[in-house]
Amino acid sequence: MEAFLFWIFAIVGVFCGGMVVWHRNPMGSAIYLVVTMLCLSGFYALLNGALVSVIQVLIYAGAVMVLMLFVIMMLNVQAASEEREGSLPVWIGAGVVGLVVLVKFALLLQYGKPPEAAEEFGTIQGVGAALFSTYVLPFELISVLLVVAVIGAVILTKRRAL
Amino acid sequence: MDGTDLLQGTAALVPHLTVITTGLVILVLDLFLTSRSRYMNEVVGLIGLVLAFALALGQAGDPRLLFSEMAIADNLAVFFHALFVLIAILTLLMSASYIRRENIVAGEYYALVLFATSGFMFVASAADLVTLFIAIETLSISTYILAGLHQDEQRSQEAAFKYFILGAFSSAILLYGIATVYGAQGHTSLVKLAEALGENDIPTMLIVGMGLIIVGLGFKVAVVPFHMWVPDVYDGAPTAITAFMSAGPKAAAFAAFLRVFFQGFASPALAQNWIPIFVVLAALTMILGNVVAITQESIKRMLAYSSIAHAGYAFVALVTLDQLGAASVLYYLVAYALMSLGAFGVLTTVAKRGERHYTFGDYAGLSSTNPLLAALMALFMFALAGFPPTSGFAGKFYIFSAAVQKGHYVLALIGVLTSVISVVYYARVVMMMYMREPDLSSSGPYVSATTGTLLGVTAAGTLFLGVFPGSVLRLAEYSVNLLFAS
């Protein structure tokens, strides 16, 4: 059962990932990216990552991508007239280089089957315990990052009163 | 993590917290200020930074790991904290009149500079790759925004965009490197990495991860071939921010290199993998930075390529993996920060509103229009070129000595040759100032009190470090000896 799910998520995920990069207009790319993120959420569930699986859907696919779709629609980019830039040989060249890198990487990978997972692995309790004890400093640090992002988002798009 | 650990950790992080709090105070304060009292932003900022400087120096002492080994408080961190706060203070001095002239929002500007500075400080305090990554992202995102804050200028927004895309790309590569190291080692702690690698059996994935980390950090420090963003971003960003970027994020990236490679990947078995790469990167950077700088017509872009070249010089010291090398990097970062902030400070006075007057021709005859300013600029140019008795000369001397001591003769030779080449474009500015007639139709440069203070401090520092290099160098050596204690 797990193998079946893995291959479904893998094939759909990689296909949609490729279409994100290949599709002509941003709106289609965004939808493909959402599907890719949902497939990744499925992977996380298979890997006993219960909390990150839910967080991926709620925050990444649910909030970040919605924000991006908002901006895409706000910019109102002309969809049909878009041409995919870069001639075909360039894409094929990039694809070949990528493939070579991936093959070399695959030869290095030798991780086998993982051991039995602990009881609270990947659950809210498990992640929470780690987040608030060992990793409390990075957790607090990220609040500074969020303040910076909010400042940036507001100040860069403010219309200047001349 | 019990109460006492938390308290001890927070006490050690007080300098960082001061900087962050000052930023937040400025954000809120700015809401209540009128255009006449806007100078309070700078006052509050300077008070906070001076306080942070004092607190940072108070942290000196034995190294202690904080927050479950996520952060470390040691003398190396203290040295870097002092440097970063100093850079922030000088940037504030430079920005005071600059942002008024160019009509840039003040409160958010200073808050972002302070948050970026806190990011620098956390990079220097990082004992774990998680903390390092979050700190690098904080400083990067702050700087992307700062580069785009000159909203009247289109080039500023383009600069922010280019910087963002390449910066985020390199962050993703860095993150992948961290993930690979995590998988190969089982943890992300730099301290444990240092302890565990006594043996000679290195998992290949660790090397892969290390390579990705080199690429990711290489973008931040702008070594060739990851330097492509520097000319356009430095050219388009507001000049005070370019000055900040040339000193701050660069020093922070070197702090990251020191923590990761001199502390984490320091074992000889690993080092023989990354030292050759560093040698090649340093050589390419020194050559390309200096050669292309000669062709530039805009003094701002010339200084951008010069900044690439100087990163190359500092990178040479990283191949030594010994105490002198690390100390010379620290010394060079201080020296370069002062020279660069001083040079860009002069740029802000000569330029006019709307980012005009950045060509070499605008400096013609400056020696007759404003002799003091011309003399200061000449000092900075000579210092950047590496003439004695400036700090530039002392810095290069230490770095190349460290390299020669470890047998990297070719690298030192390239360094000396490219330094000689660099005289060509630095001397061009000096010749313009002293051997040409000034253009009397435009008004001369305007030096405000704060910018004048900045220029005075940086010039004095450059000379002092050049004539008495031993003091700072001894401090630097004392800071790094704990890296090599065991």
Place this chain on the structure above:
Amino acid sequence: MIPISYYLMVSAILFIIGAIGVLLRRNALIVLMSLELMLNAVNLSFVAYARLLNDMGGHVFVFLSITVAAAEAAVGLAIILAIYRAKQTIDVDHLSLMRY
């Protein structure tokens, strides 16, 4: 049980696809989405390694990585919006006010 290497391979494939997108595409929004794809791929690696090592650190890092990606997306979109307002285009190649 699927070997962890398979998950890591998928992660690498998505990462490379994203990198190609960033380098080759000209539409600023699609470049941004390719960046998000790269960050997602790294998250998958983290979760896979965490499972292999039976260590929660990987999941915590994914948490923080998602936050960082969200912050970057917000700032990136703000920059793109600012450029669009000024120039009415989001074509990356048109951003050439600054020549070599």
